[in-house]
Amino acid sequence: MRDRWRAVGALTAISCLTVASCDGDVGDENQGPQQVEVYSWGSSESQRLAFDDLSAEFEENHPDLQVVNPAEEMESRDQAQSILESRLSQGDPPAAFQSRAGAGLSDYVEDGYVAPLDDVYDATSLADALPEELVEQLAYRGTVGEDQEPDGDEESGNGDEPVPDAEDGPFYTVPVSIRRSNLLWYNPDVLEDAGVRGAVTTLGDFLDALEAVEEETNAVPLALGPGWTVDHLLENMLLASLGAEEYNELWGPTADWTTTEVEEALDVFSEVLEHTEQIDEDQGWQGAAEAVADGSAAFFVMGDWAVAHYEEMGLVPREDYGWVPTPGTEGVYLWLADGFSRPAGAGDGSGDADAWLEFAASREGQDVINPAVGAIPARTDADLEAYTESEYLSWALAQWQEAELAGSFWHGASASVTWREGVDSALRTYLRDEDIAAFQDELEAQARDASAHLIDAPAED
Incomplete structure (x- = not known):
């Protein structure tokens, strides 16, 4: 992992704010609506x-x-x-x-x-x-x-x-x-300089492209923003390695994080992290997105809210930036x-x-x-x-x-706030100690506690 990467900081929980309605009196003609x-x-x-x-x-x-x-x-x-x-x-x-x-x-x-x-x-x-x-x-x-x-x-x-x-x-x-959480944003010019040809659709393609950028250009292979963007990357790598069905089961009442498949997914995540660099976290996730736009980074895994930021910058899609589903997740919407x-x-x-x-x-x-x-x-x-x-x-x-x-577990769709914070805590420990076996054990412990009270969806007829 690059020296310039710093450990993930604590996350501000994503609360479920909403739209609210005052209990005002029903108005007459003078009072209005x-x-x-x-x-x-x-x-x-x-x-x-x-x-x-x-x-x-x-x-x-x-x-x-x-x-x-x-x-x-x-x-x-x-x-x-x-x-x-x-x-x-x-x-x-x-x-x-x-x-x-x-x-x-x-x-x-x-x-x-x-x-x-x-x-x-x-x-x-x-x-x-x-x-x-x-x-x-x-x-x-x-x-x-x-x-x-x-x-x-x-x-x-x-x-x-x-x-x-x-x-x-x-x-x-x-x-x-x-x-959509599972999107890989890229700079077309950097990939051309790196000799990356064709779509990056599989995890093998992705790892090869990261290595090519590292060897052939001065760009950061994969940009990261604030600490939570590493959790975001984690959920993408879990989905890419496991597929939709096994990924969804990780957040259900029968969650099992001890399997060989989960171990292999965490190994892939660890390998990808070796090609990352954190952009100034004071700039938020936007700083990492902008690094891709200006060519100082090749890739960034982020949700589709990045589109609005690129549009505000006046960038042209498919010319100044491009996107594909996160490699390994074609046909799946991490929503x-x-x-x-x-x-x-x-x-x-x-x-x-x-x-x-x-x-x-x-x-x-x-x-x-x-x-x-x-x-x-x-x-x-x-x-x-x-x-x-x-x-x-x-x-x-x-x-x-x-x-x-x-x-998305990180963005509140499949895991409670408590469970999400537990995963983040385990991830921060892993980034400090780089002990992947201990990381998997802690993820299993968090899942065991958080899933104990859940019930499963009904079986299909």
Whole structure:
């Protein structure tokens, strides 16, 4: 591993912020429309503008309601998330809040901060519009808090806490925007200088290309950003080595990290790390993305939010930068999803929270926000014309229709915050000691603790 790489720092947990709605009085002609607090923590200009577009379209459809985002003027995402969590814990919830769909919301579920959304799914027939695998992976499989009403009466593996019926769900997030984690960004000119010809599609291709860049150019083979980008690389290498089915099993109730296959995946990860260099972490992940753009690095493994950054830089796709699925993951979408959740007790029967959630679930709502934010809709019936201006989005939408799905552990789709932090802790120890056997043992210990209370998805008929 290169000397300039520093150990991974502690990560700021990705909270499940969301859209929220105030419990304002229904206005008369003088008071105006009722305010709906939708708590949205998007911090970039494109995210805020996209949310404004969604809000404006919602208000056009619901002229008696006005969306208010209390996080809009906050200085940072961390501040917004902290205030939201405080409000939830104090019983002062908004109507809805932005969340990361999947297991990352489990702490809120277990604390009784969020309510199931099965009624919204039923009212909008949302499950019928989503990929079947996504529906299965969105269904909550863990314990629920005292204030929740589980669908079943089974007992969890951790004691006497009730768990939801594995056959039904429930669902706690309306997924709106799909992101892809498993993408390899590259500089075409650097690869040409290195003599790399053709697509880099397999792990063997990738390792050969890294070595060629190291030997033939002055560029960094694989750029890294802040500490969490190494966790991001880890999930990509696990998926590339194991495939979607075995990767998904790592985050389920029968998780087994002791296998030879996992050992081999960690060996590949270790080998790839030998060709990495951390770009100034004060520049964030954007610094590593820019290193690829300016030719000081050849590759960078990052999610598709990199597209918006490259577009803001005025770069031309396929000329100034290119992308492929992370080698070894062709045909698999390592997904994460932003959406909205409903706090427990929100709405007070006024219907404002449900109105927002149902609009966010709709084809109309998803086709408003996603082209503007640089993402694709969770639904499979999107208006394709809305995405044709972006070469990346057109490509991604076509991929989404047919891909196998695997949930990103790092970005909250397949692992709880506690589990994710445990993996990060094990990784930081490995980067310091470089003991891969101990790393695998610690990953197994973390999985054993975190998966003990999970239940599996229902068997197919």
